Amino acid sequence: MNSEVNVTEKDSDKTIVELKHVEKYYGELHALKDINLQVKKGEVVVLIGPSGSGKSTLCRTINRLESINSGEILIEGKKLPEGGAELAGLRAEIGMVFQSFNLFAHKSILDNVCMGPVDVLHRPKEEVKKEAMELLKRVGVDSQAQKMPAQLSGGQQQRAAIARSLAMHPKVMLFDEPTSALDPEMIQEVLDVMIELANEGMTMIVVTHEMNFARRVANRVVFMADGAIVEENTPEEFFTAPKSERAKEFLESINRH
Amino acid sequence: MNEQRTVRDALYEQPDAGTRKKITLVTVVSLFAIAVFMLYILKLFKDNGQFDEKYWSFFMRLTTWKFIGEGLLGTVEASLLAGVLALLIGFVFMVMRISFYKPLNMAGTALTEFTRGVPTLLFIYFFFLYVPKMGINLPSIWRVSLPVAISASGMVAEVLRSGVNAVPKGQREAALSIGMRETMVFTKIIFPQAIRYVIPALVSDLVIVVKDTTFSYIVNFPDLMQNAKVLISNYDALLSVYLMAAVIYVLINYLLNKVSVTLAKRGGMVPVVGR
Numbered sequence: 001m002n003s004e005v006n007v008t009e010k011d012s013d014k015t016i017v018e019l020k021h022v023e024k025y026y027g028e029l030h031a032l033k034d035i036n037l038q039v040k041k042g043e044v045v046v047l048i049g050p051s052g053s054g055k056s057t058l059c060r061t062i063n064r065l066e067s068i069n070s071g072e073i074l075i076e077g078k079k080l081p082e083g084g085a086e087l088a089g090l091r092a093e094i095g096m097v098f099q100s101f102n103l104f105a106h107k108s109i110l111d112n113v114c115m116g117p118v119d120v121l122h123r124p125k126e127e128v129k130k131e132a133m134e135l136l137k138r139v140g141v142d143s144q145a146q147k148m149p150a151q152l153s154g155g156q157q158q159r160a161a162i163a164r165s166l167a168m169h170p171k172v173m174l175f176d177e178p179t180s181a182l183d184p185e186m187i188q189e190v191l192d193v194m195i196e197l198a199n200e201g202m203t204m205i206v207v208t209h210e211m212n213f214a215r216r217v218a219n220r221v222v223f224m225a226d227g228a229i230v231e232e233n234t235p236e237e238f239f240t241a242p243k244s245e246r247a248k249e250f251l252e253s254i255n256r257h
Numbered sequence: 258m259n260e261q262r263t264v265r266d267a268l269y270e271q272p273d274a275g276t277r278k279k280i281t282l283v284t285v286v287s288l289f290a291i292a293v294f295m296l297y298i299l300k301l302f303k304d305n306g307q308f309d310e311k312y313w314s315f316f317m318r319l320t321t322w323k324f325i326g327e328g329l330l331g332t333v334e335a336s337l338l339a340g341v342l343a344l345l346i347g348f349v350f351m352v353m354r355i356s357f358y359k360p361l362n363m364a365g366t367a368l369t370e371f372t373r374g375v376p377t378l379l380f381i382y383f384f385f386l387y388v389p390k391m392g393i394n395l396p397s398i399w400r401v402s403l404p405v406a407i408s409a410s411g412m413v414a415e416v417l418r419s420g421v422n423a424v425p426k427g428q429r430e431a432a433l434s435i436g437m438r439e440t441m442v443f444t445k446i447i448f449p450q451a452i453r454y455v456i457p458a459l460v461s462d463l464v465i466v467v468k469d470t471t472f473s474y475i476v477n478f479p480d481l482m483q484n485a486k487v488l489i490s491n492y493d494a495l496l497s498v499y500l501m502a503a504v505i506y507v508l509i510n511y512l513l514n515k516v517s518v519t520l521a522k523r524g525g526m527v528p529v530v531g532r
């Protein structure tokens with residue numbers, strides 16, 4: 001796989017995700033402040049920022065795991081439904097990968113991947129099983145297919161969780177710190193899977209502090225602080241010459257570690 | 258040794274050598290005291306002639322054991338029926354209680370608290386004395402099993418609810434994010450995990466159900482206790498028969514606990530390798 005794919009070659013006209021003047025409160029806390037963001041087809045956007053800046057919240061509003069107080073969220077130009085079958089149908093098209101994997105603990109790895117297509121999309125079991133095995137092979141955990149989640153390493157679990165999302169053929173994938181619960185030696189195996197996905201043209205919104213990942217595949221870095229987007233920049237420029245003071249401070253603080 | 262040790266420290270800390278010695282000493286002394294007490298009781302029984310042959314010889318007869326066996330079967334039937342009913346009713350109460358719809362939620366809480374607070378005997382009397390007056394004639398097994406089940410249902414509901422609450426919230430989020438509706442999230446993801454967490458606690462509730470079926474004698478359902486009472490009046494042998502009944506009840510509940518341990522192992526989220 002060629003990791004040097006030129007991003008401008010992708011058909012990047014179609015907007016997949018759009019947030020307009022999104023505001024979110026947790027009680028008194030103003031968690032998201034006038035968020036405006038557009039993600040085009042095939043784009044990889046990295047969300048970065050200090051702890052508590054609202055990255056997870058932003059990510060979770062996109063498939064409405066968190067509701068918003070005002071503003072609009074559009075998926076392929078359509079307003080995000082409030083609930084019911086419509087919302088469920090939309091969530092089925094948005095993949096989400098969590099920091100803590102969240103594989104279904106009572107189901108084998110294979111069943112974890114098959115459940116969505118079979119129970120939600122009502123696709124035939126045999127066909128789904130075959131495809132699931134191919135997906136598991138692609139992320140390198142096909143030999144673990146019959147095991148239960150707790151029997152796998154963190155890195156294997158996270159790759160299986162990515163396969164579970166992929167089985168739904170999502171239009172966009174959200175990653176909320178997918179590697180920050182992993183031991184250092186497992187981080188790369190998960191990042192490799194994500195890099196491959198990005199190179200294949202998957203639209204991705206990724207909360208991560210992995211600078212190498214951002215530099216290799218991100219089209220844009222979105223820097224958040226105190227619930228607001230402070231800076232949007234190319235990864236190269238953001239990491240070498242950030243425009244905002246807040247970003248400079250933030251990068252200094254993480255480079256010190 | 259440091260002062261200022263709380264009860265909590267004493268309970269959860271590894272005891273040091275001195276404390277261990279003390280524990281051993283207290284254990285030996287109290288065991289001795291218990292032994293002396295038991296011997297004293299036995300002596301009382303002996304003085305009363307409770308060990309006379311006439312109180313024990315009928316245990317040598319096959320008919321006695323057949324009669325006890327019939328009673329045991331009655332106990333098992335009544336317990337199973339009551340257990341299944343308690344699980345069903347408890348499940349309904351729990352679902353009501355965790356529902357987002359306020360009136361349903363409040364009704365679930367009220368029913369749970371009510372059934373937990375009222376003694377089993379009152380439910381038995383209600384079904385034995387009042388329900389027939391309303392023209393409803395239940396078979397005698399239902400007259401004991403239904404009230405026992407209702408009495409246990411609140412307890413079961415609470416156990417099930419604690420299991421549901423123990424499922425990490427990420428499980429629900431992951432299920433929602435692949436497009437499941439709330440009902441499916443509950444039936445396919447949350448509840449199957451919850452039940453695995455609470456199997457041992459549910460079996461403890463079943464032990465209470467088994468013990469509560471001894472109220473069968475009130476409604477004339479032939480369970481172990483009822484048949485024991487018949488034996489007692491036939492042979493005028495109070496102590497020996499009650500002792501035998503107690504031993505059988507202990508065995509039943511011991512067996513239940515064994516089953517619970519096996520189930521908990523098998524139902525765990527990690528399967529036994531090679532299965």
Ligand SMILES: Nc1ncnc2c1ncn2[C@@H]1O[C@H](COP(=O)(O)OP(=O)(O)OP(=O)(O)O)[C@@H](O)[C@H]1O
Pocket residue numbers: 026029031049050051052053054055056057058
């Ligand atoms: N469910 C909630 N209820 C109340 N406050 C919340 C909730 N979730 C998040 N917050 C608050 O909202 C703010 C943003 O949280 P968020 O989790 O989005 O930050 P983050 O940028 O993802 O941080 P981290 O890097 O630690 O994951 C924080 O101050 C957090 O305490």
Ligand SMILES: [Mg+2]
Pocket residue numbers: 055056057176177
């Ligand atoms: Mg976060």
